[in-house]
Amino acid sequence: MKAIINVGLKKGVLDSQGKAAHHTLDTIGFKEIVTDVRIGKQIVMELNCADVATAKEEATKMCEQLLANTVIEDYEITIVA
Amino acid sequence: MMKVVVLQFPGTNCEYDSKYAFEKLGADVEVIWHEETSIPKDTNLIVVPGGFSYGDYLRSGALAKFAPIMTAVNQYAQNGGNILGICNGFQILTEAGLLPGALKRNDNLHFISKFNNLKIINNDNPFLSELNDGDVVNIPVAHHDGNYFIDEAGLTELKQNNQILLKYCDANGSEININGSVDDIAGICNKQRNVFGLMPHPERAIETLLGCDDGIKMLQGFFK
Numbered sequence: 001m002k003a004i005i006n007v008g009l010k011k012g013v014l015d016s017q018g019k020a021a022h023h024t025l026d027t028i029g030f031k032e033i034v035t036d037v038r039i040g041k042q043i044v045m046e047l048n049c050a051d052v053a054t055a056k057e058e059a060t061k062m063c064e065q066l067l068a069n070t071v072i073e074d075y076e077i078t079i080v081a
Numbered sequence: 082m083m084k085v086v087v088l089q090f091p092g093t094n095c096e097y098d099s100k101y102a103f104e105k106l107g108a109d110v111e112v113i114w115h116e117e118t119s120i121p122k123d124t125n126l127i128v129v130p131g132g133f134s135y136g137d138y139l140r141s142g143a144l145a146k147f148a149p150i151m152t153a154v155n156q157y158a159q160n161g162g163n164i165l166g167i168c169n170g171f172q173i174l175t176e177a178g179l180l181p182g183a184l185k186r187n188d189n190l191h192f193i194s195k196f197n198n199l200k201i202i203n204n205d206n207p208f209l210s211e212l213n214d215g216d217v218v219n220i221p222v223a224h225h226d227g228n229y230f231i232d233e234a235g236l237t238e239l240k241q242n243n244q245i246l247l248k249y250c251d252a253n254g255s256e257i258n259i260n261g262s263v264d265d266i267a268g269i270c271n272k273q274r275n276v277f278g279l280m281p282h283p284e285r286a287i288e289t290l291l292g293c294d295d296g297i298k299m300l301q302g303f304f305k
Contacts, residue, residue: 014188017190067139
């Protein structure tokens, strides 16, 4: 079973890397179509879990304890069976 | 004699600067490897020094919070022991939940490495007791992730409890913002006033020959 976790800065927390990339996209000709850029990270894990619910539960614990800093970051977990 | 313990993680690089600084002030200093599980009994201060613990992998300070020595550090803090986190040490202490808030990438995305003035906002604590509120000290900063973030409610609480200790300023004491930090914050303490964190490096401002010795006035507070 695979867990795909996306971690990114919370809404309202300034994403300066996203902003810088957005600015550069504007300067190379994408100004008309790009309205927002957010940069985060993706963590892909192989899990040894019996079912999707358990995998999601365990992945959530990992995010809360280590993979995300919930003071500034949100996370999104997708389990692929 | 004052006994100072300096923690050392893989990637720490300010442990010997810290040792030098506290020895110069007359302390007995021991550098302790992160795989140790206890803090010597007679320790008066734990320093979590700067550097790039675990290569800053995942987030600055994120992996260090689970190092074996951190259980003893938590216990030491709960017993009221003084802990000072400098730069990466500040990041580790926020990740470990010993200090509120978090340190983000600098808003301008630059690694900032220069002397910068700091204003003493509150000296009612062991760390800054040798200085007066409003005093300005000149201290090196060297960080990429020094942009202090705390939400509105957290900031209100910091202010109510006088936990904001240091802010970035110019030579005249006017506050400036060098990295995006909420409220120009450079250093804070916990509610109990025994855990301290700051991004600038007082241990690097110990010799006039190397630019400035304002760091002595800061670190000396712990010897009172």
